[in-house]
Amino acid sequence: MKKKINISKTSSQRLITYGMVIAAWIILEIFLHTGLMSSHLEGLLVPMAYYAIVAVGLNLCVGILGELSLGHAGFMCVGAFSSALFSLLTVGKIPDGLRFILALFVGVLFSALVGFLVGIPVLRLNGDYLAIVTLAFGEIIKNIINALYLGVDSKGVHVSFESLMALNMEPEGTVLINGAMGVTGTPHDANFTIAVILLLFALVIVQNFIDSKDGRAVMSIRDNRIAAESIGIPVTSYKMLAFTISAAVAGMAGVVFSHNIATLQSTSQYFGYNVSIMILVYVVLGGIGSIRGSVIAASVLYLLPELLRGLNKYRMLIYSVVLIAVMIVNWAPGVIEKRTEFFDRIRKGIKNGAA
Amino acid sequence: MALLDVKDLSITFGGLHAVEEFSLSIEKGQLYGLIGPNGAGKTTVFNLLTGVYKPTQGSIILDGRDITAHSTEEINKDGIARTFQNIRLFHKLSVIDNVKTALHREFEYSTFEAMFHCGRYASVEREMEKKAIEILKVFSLDTVSSILSSNLPYGQQRKLEIARAMATGPKILLLDEPAAGMNPNETAELMETISLIRDRFGITILLIEHDMKLVSGICEHLTVLNFGKILAEGDTKEVLSDPEVIRAYLGDDE
Amino acid sequence: MSFLTTFVNGLSLGSIYAIIALGYTMVYGIAKMLNFAHGDFIMVGCYIIFLFSSNLGLPPFISILIAVVLCTVLGITTERVAYRPLRNAASPLAVLITAIGVSYFLENLALLIFGADTKSFSSVITWSGLSLFNGELQIQGITIVTIAVSLLILLVLQLFVHKTKEGQAMLAVSQDRGAAMLMGIDVNKTITLTFAIGSALAAVAGALLASAYPSLTPYTGAMPGIKAFVAAVLGGIGSIPGAMIGGLVLGIIEILSRTYISSQLADAIVFGILVVVLLVKPTGILGKKIQEKV
Numbered sequence: 021m022k023k024k025i026n027i028s029k030t031s032s033q034r035l036i037t038y039g040m041v042i043a044a045w046i047i048l049e050i051f052l053h054t055g056l057m058s059s060h061l062e063g064l065l066v067p068m069a070y071y072a073i074v075a076v077g078l079n080l081c082v083g084i085l086g087e088l089s090l091g092h093a094g095f096m097c098v099g100a101f102s103s104a105l106f107s108l109l110t111v112g113k114i115p116d117g118l119r120f121i122l123a124l125f126v127g128v129l130f131s132a133l134v135g136f137l138v139g140i141p142v143l144r145l146n147g148d149y150l151a152i153v154t155l156a157f158g159e160i161i162k163n164i165i166n167a168l169y170l171g172v173d174s175k176g177v178h179v180s181f182e183s184l185m186a187l188n189m190e191p192e193g194t195v196l197i198n199g200a201m202g203v204t205g206t207p208h209d210a211n212f213t214i215a216v217i218l219l220l221f222a223l224v225i226v227q228n229f230i231d232s233k234d235g236r237a238v239m240s241i242r243d244n245r246i247a248a249e250s251i252g253i254p255v256t257s258y259k260m261l262a263f264t265i266s267a268a269v270a271g272m273a274g275v276v277f278s279h280n281i282a283t284l285q286s287t288s289q290y291f292g293y294n295v296s297i298m299i300l301v302y303v304v305l306g307g308i309g310s311i312r313g314s315v316i317a318a319s320v321l322y323l324l325p326e327l328l329r330g331l332n333k334y335r336m337l338i339y340s341v342v343l344i345a346v347m348i349v350n351w352a353p354g355v356i357e358k359r360t361e362f363f364d365r366i367r368k369g370i371k372n373g374a375a
Numbered sequence: 376m377a378l379l380d381v382k383d384l385s386i387t388f389g390g391l392h393a394v395e396e397f398s399l400s401i402e403k404g405q406l407y408g409l410i411g412p413n414g415a416g417k418t419t420v421f422n423l424l425t426g427v428y429k430p431t432q433g434s435i436i437l438d439g440r441d442i443t444a445h446s447t448e449e450i451n452k453d454g455i456a457r458t459f460q461n462i463r464l465f466h467k468l469s470v471i472d473n474v475k476t477a478l479h480r481e482f483e484y485s486t487f488e489a490m491f492h493c494g495r496y497a498s499v500e501r502e503m504e505k506k507a508i509e510i511l512k513v514f515s516l517d518t519v520s521s522i523l524s525s526n527l528p529y530g531q532q533r534k535l536e537i538a539r540a541m542a543t544g545p546k547i548l549l550l551d552e553p554a555a556g557m558n559p560n561e562t563a564e565l566m567e568t569i570s571l572i573r574d575r576f577g578i579t580i581l582l583i584e585h586d587m588k589l590v591s592g593i594c595e596h597l598t599v600l601n602f603g604k605i606l607a608e609g610d611t612k613e614v615l616s617d618p619e620v621i622r623a624y625l626g627d628d629e
Numbered sequence: 630m631s632f633l634t635t636f637v638n639g640l641s642l643g644s645i646y647a648i649i650a651l652g653y654t655m656v657y658g659i660a661k662m663l664n665f666a667h668g669d670f671i672m673v674g675c676y677i678i679f680l681f682s683s684n685l686g687l688p689p690f691i692s693i694l695i696a697v698v699l700c701t702v703l704g705i706t707t708e709r710v711a712y713r714p715l716r717n718a719a720s721p722l723a724v725l726i727t728a729i730g731v732s733y734f735l736e737n738l739a740l741l742i743f744g745a746d747t748k749s750f751s752s753v754i755t756w757s758g759l760s761l762f763n764g765e766l767q768i769q770g771i772t773i774v775t776i777a778v779s780l781l782i783l784l785v786l787q788l789f790v791h792k793t794k795e796g797q798a799m800l801a802v803s804q805d806r807g808a809a810m811l812m813g814i815d816v817n818k819t820i821t822l823t824f825a826i827g828s829a830l831a832a833v834a835g836a837l838l839a840s841a842y843p844s845l846t847p848y849t850g851a852m853p854g855i856k857a858f859v860a861a862v863l864g865g866i867g868s869i870p871g872a873m874i875g876g877l878v879l880g881i882i883e884i885l886s887r888t889y890i891s892s893q894l895a896d897a898i899v900f901g902i903l904v905v906v907l908l909v910k911p912t913g914i915l916g917k918k919i920q921e922k923v
Contacts (some may be wrong), residue, residue, distance in 0.1 A: 088722050141908050147721045148663040152858060153907060156900035167893035181891055200893070225490045232489035232496065236476045240465045247463035250425060251477040251543050252451030261486065293855075297729055304726055309467075337741060340734035344711050344727055351723035352714035360628070 034227045037312040038220060044319070045216045046093055052212070061326065066280045069215035069274040070321045071335025073222045075302040075314040082300070083309030084235065085262040086242030088151040090296045091138070092270045094158030095131045097291035099271025100278035101165055103127030104206040105196055107173075111207050120209040124275050125216075131271020132264050133160070139263040143195065143256065155293045163326055165286040170197040202285035203278070211280035218266050218276060219315070222269050230267065239261045305346060376439060378403040378579050379455075380548055384423055384433035395603045397433070399581075401547065403598075406573050407581045408594030408611065412623065415600040417490050417583045418460055421549050425457050426450045438546060452480065454546035458536040458553060460583075466525035470516055470535055473524050474507040477542035481506070505558045507542065512540045513575075514568060531563040534568070541572065548572065550582040562586060565594050591615060599623070631741060632789065633766055635888045636881065641772040643880020644779035648834040649857030650864065651786060651873035652827030656801040658867030659823045662712060665728035666865045668854015669735040670828050674835030675845050676739060679750055689753035689836075693821060696832040704828025705821055707731055713817070732851070739847035752840035777839045782830065784875050803867060852896075856883070859903040865913030874914060 036113055048065060051057040074092055081089045099167055103123040107121035110119055139287045142150055169180040173193025180186040184198060229235050237258045240248040278284045288294065299318070306317030349355055381399040385392065385449040389469055394416045401407050409417050418430045424435060426447040435443045439549050465473050478528055482503045511517040514534040519527065524535060540548055553569070554562045572578050584590050590597070590611070597614040599606040602624045605615050614620055649671060656664045673694040681692035711731055715724040756770030790796035801809040802819045810816050831850075838853060839845055856879060864875025879899060887895040906913060 082722070086720070087727060141904060145777055145907060145911070148657075149862070149907060149911075151725060152663065152855070152862070154905060155855065156903045158857070160897045160900050160904075163894060163897035167891055167897075181894060213736060228492045229486075229490050232485055232492070232500075233475070233479050233484070234489045236468065236472055237479055239468055240473075240476045243465035243467050244449075244463045245425070247459065247465065247539075248476075249447040250451060250457055250459075251539060252462075252480055253449050253476070254448055265490075284545065290660070297733065300726070300729065301733070333741065336733065336737040340730050343730035344734065347723055347727040347730065348711070348714050351718040351720065353717050353719075354714055 024088070030231050034223075034231070037223055037227065040312070041216065041220055041223065041315065043055065048212070052071050058185075061323075064323060064326055065212040066210060066215050066276065068319050069212065069219050070276040070280075071299060071302065071322055071333045072315045072318040073215075073219050073226045073273035073276070074270045074299050075306065075318040076222045076226050076311055077273070078299050079228070079303045079306070079309065079311055079314045080262060080269065081266040082303055083311075084230055084242065085238055085259060085266070087143070087146065087259075087263070088300075089154040089266070090151050090293050090300070091154035091158030091161075092299060093210075093291045093293065093295035094154075094161035094265070095135055095267040096274035096277065096295075097158075097161055097165060097286055098134045099127035099131040099274025100284060100291075101197070101203065101274075101286070103275040104203045104278040105170075107207050107209065108194075108196060108203065108205060111205075116207070116209065119207070120214075120279065123209070124272065124278070125288075127275035127278075128268050128271050130200050131207070131274060132268035135267020135271075138267070139260050141257045145261060149305065158291070158293055158296055159296035162286050162288070162291045163302070164198070166200050168197050169195075171195040171203070195309075200285065200287075202283055204283050206278050206281070206284060208279060208282075210276045215276050215280075218272055222272060223311065225265070226269065229262075230294075230311070231287075234258065295297065296336035301343055302341055305339070377439055378405075379402060379424075379438040379581070381424070382434050384420070384430050384435065385610060386419065386423060386428055386430050392603050394430075394600075397423075397600070397603075397605060399598055401579060401581060403546075403579055404573065404577060405579055406569070406577075406593055406595050408590045408597045409583045409600065410585075410590060410597060411600035411606070416603040417600055418551055419603075421457060421551055421583065424450075424549060425455060432461070439582065451543055451545070454544075455549065456543045456545035456547075457549035458533070458540055458551055458610060460551040460555065462529075462532050462536055464532055464536060464539070466522045466523070468524060469521050470524050470527065471504070471507050471511065471520040471537050474510055474542045475503050477539045478503050478506060481544060488626035510538050510542050513541075513571065528564075530557050533557065534565070537568075537572075539572055541576070542577065545580060547579040550580065550584075552583055552585065554584060554586045562589055565589070567595055587615075598611075634768075635884055637766075637768055637772060639881035639884035640770075640877065641775045641880070641914060642717070642884055643877035644775045644835055645838050645841065645858075645876075646853065646857045646880050647779045647873045647876025648782055648830055648837070650852060650860040650876045651782065651869060652830040652834075653854075653858050654861040654864070654866055654868065654872040655786075655799070655823050657861065659799050660708070660712070660716075660820045661806075661856065662716075662724045662826075663664045663728065664712075664827070665725065665854075666707065666735060667733040667827065668850040668857070669732045670700050670703060670737060670850065671835040671838060671843075671890060672696060672830035672847060672850030673703060673735060674832035675746075675750065675839040675849055676743060677754065677832075678836055678839065679748055679845055682750065682753070683748075683751055693832070693836045696835065697829045700828045700832035700835075701825045701880060704824040704831070708821060708824040713820075736847045736851065738879055745846065748845040750839040750843040750845045752843060753836050753839055758884060771837070771840045775841065778837065779873070779876075783869070786826075786869055795819070804847060838919045846892065847857070862903060862913055863906050865915035868913070868915040871915035 052062065074096055078089065078092045103126050106126040107123045142153050144151060166274060167181050169184055169187050171178045171187045171189045171193050173190040178187040178189055185235040205260030208309055237253050241252055241255050241258060245255060302321055303314050325332045377400040379401040381397060384397040385395050387393065389395050397420060409420065423430050426445055434441055437453055437455065442450055445453060461489055465476060482499050484495040484499050488496045508517050508520065511520055516531060516535055516538060527535060537550065537553065554565055557565060569580060570593055573580055594611050598608045598612050599614060606623055607617050607620045653667055677696040677699050678692045681687045681695055683688050711727050712724055715727055718724060752771055754771045754774050756768040758773060759768045761902055790799060793813065798814045798819045802816055806816055860875035860879040861872050863879060864871030883895050883899050886898045
């Protein structure tokens with residue numbers, strides 16, 4: 021009896037999250053089709069969805085694995101560029117729908133691979149060092165792609181870190197990445213519905229993972245690494261697994277990103293560590309470890325200031341103050357103690373009142 | 376042949392001989408006590424046996440296999456499980472999830488099945504749940520299975536740690552001061568549980584304990600450690616009446 | 630000669646990194662936290678000097694003094710309000726995330742007050758510098774002052790830590806906070822003092838940084854701050870001479886790779902060094918190893 025209740029409880033929690041996302045999608049689609057939505061707001065829907073996807077991925081790393089990554093924008097960058105290149109090369113050769121699905125595979129695969137490679141050195145560290153090294157890797161990825169010139173012609177692939185001229189291309193060759201000018205001409209394959217479907221997909225994978233033996237193993241490492249080792253949990257492999265999945269999810273968001281933008285550039289504005297920090301803000305304000313919270317926080321915090329134009333100037337300031345306040349209220353031992361005392365008193369008060 | 380055979384185990388920390396030439400032989404099914412004054416090196420022995428520290432010298436043979444060089448994780452697989460003096464539970468996981476986590480080796484499904492909850496996922500999880508409840512029942516923790524482990528009272532946290540260690544299916548269980556912080560009633564109950572683990576599940580037990588009532592009550596054999604060296608070893612009654620042990624352990628004035 | 634000029638430029642940038650890294654490494658060594666907002670303290674210092682010097686026309690020296698005082702107050706306040714409550718939090722991530730929040734706060738506050746447009750900072754050093762080898766090697770005044778100031782700070786800090794009671798207390802707290810407390814050392818006071826010194830250094834670094842690179846935005850301090858942390862790690866976190874060496878090495882590498890390899894890849898190279906150091910010698914050049922207790 022008890023067992024059944026337990027299982028259905030966690031799965032119903034998951035279903036609520038999916039339902040929420042679908043409901044939000046339906047409402048926004050209605051607004052879209054009835055013309056109630058400004059074109060400005062319309063343009064924000066896809067970004068809102070891909071930031072929600074990254075937030076879900078980052079929360080797997082921060083909340084479940086318990087390691088702070090400041091490099092997820094870098095994984096997003098890898099997913100964006102690898103899939104954009106694939107689409108650019110295959111446009112007109114593969115039917116549109118199939119092409120996007122394949123591009124998705126390419127983007128996710130590459131970001132997972134980079135996540136895995138980055139994870140090998142990074143996961144030997146912990147705490148502050150891990151955070152700063154993920155930041156370093158994110159910046160390395162962004163800077164390398166920003167400096168990269170890539171082209172193909174009949175002689176093959178040309179790579180340079182200097183200039184377009186240095187590629188030495190035949191005149192009829194195609195330039196794929198034009199250094200800091202980035203990638204142009206990626207087919208506009210993504211739209212709000214596709215972004216929502218992928219958000220749901222990310223949610224399924226991450227939430228299911230958490231509620232599985234793998235997820236429990238990862239959380240046990242988070243809670244007490246020494247105890248996890250003592251019961252034979254292969255700590256390194258589980259850390260790698262969670263980190264890789266987390267990077268792959270961020271890469272998936274990158275695929276949506278690159279197929280929704282005319283010119284894809286590897287700049288700080290899109291893929292710098294500040295973006296990683298902004299996503300971290302979503303994760304923290306949505307609740308560290310709460311996947312549903314991440315989706316809500318990412319969507320609301322992304323849209324809200326755009327809706328309340330007057331707020332826009334102050335939004336980052338407000339977010340930062342709220343972030344600090346949330347951390348202190350939720351984590352400071354002194355505050356936790358006072359909070360518990362306070363609630364105990366209220367509870368007693370209610371009891372006494374009832375009696 | 377002894378189940379656990381430890382020979383001449385030594386470790387030094389920056390010139391300090393924390394444990395020196397420690398030897399120990401435990402037969403299968405024995406309930407063995409490791410005692411000694413504070414700072415004698417008992418927990419260090421546990422850390423050596425479980426691969427947390429690597430000995431500077433000596434060997435550890437479990438069931439005929441040399442496991443001296445094995446990692447903590449491998450040693451658990453080899454058949455040694457432990458608890459900790461300062462409780463180390465997975466505090467943000469529920470009671471039952473603490474035990475289920477420890478069942479990870481016995482139950483198998485792939486990461487793909489984990490991500491999509493397909494294939495073996497449902498049936499294996501159900502089996503895991505059943506097994507975990509069974510183990511929790513031994514410690515009368517089945518009624519609190521869905522509570523967050525950090526919300527358990529202290530005595531039950533200690534028990535849960537033993538349950539978690541047991542769930543990994545060890546040949547030998549190392550308990551580091553299992554009765555620490557328990558009241559006499561809880562200790563008595565714990566003694567029964569420890570005996571039960573040995574008798575019903577056939578698990579050999581090595582425990583560190585300061586509570587002499589518990590030690591003399593359930594341990595058949597004792598090794599006394601003082602300043603990192605073995606002071607005495609043998610049958611519980613004999614060891615505890617050894618005047619040298621009494622002097623070292625209780626101090627001259629008693 | 631052009632190599633020498635480049636090298637001296639690297640030394641100059643390295644000296645600025647070193648001053649920032651000194652603040653970082655002291656705070657990390659003693660308070661055991663990565664003050665992610667440290668770089669933004671620099672930016673605050675820059676804006677204060679800009680405000681008093683360029684807008685109100687005060688002499689540079691007075692403006693720097695005001696900036697040092699205000700940054701010290703900022704550092705102490707931040708520690709007291711945002712970091713101290715979280716010192717014994719269950720997760721070590723809590724205080725780091727809060728520090729990121731403080732960094733975010735300062736940047737956006739500056740954005741709100743001063744706007745996103747670049748302010749051109751007029752150098753606090755008016756000396757034009759030296760001309761050596763018949764003018765083949767030009768060393769700017771700011772470069773010489775920067776290097777001299779950083780060496781002076783290193784010297785004073787070393788003397789302070791090893792010769793004064795407060796400095797000894799810092800060493801004690803950095804080695805074992807609990808034991809230091811039992812020995813009667815006021816840990817809170819010591820950590821406050823550490824933040825005060827670190828933040829004061831940030832203001833000095835700000836004056837030098839903005840004089841050498843005179844465009845000022847709310848994000849001016851962020852990247853140098855992170856790179857200075859890399860320098861502190863490179864030198865061995867917690868080590869004062871280590872921070873100096875790390876800063877100089879990093880500055881030289883950055884300028885050399887900017888000149889001889891690629892200006893776009895220079896940052897990637899700097900961060901690459903961090904990764905390599907942490908892999909090969911995680912404790913840095915002059916750091917010590919710490920083992921976890923079971």
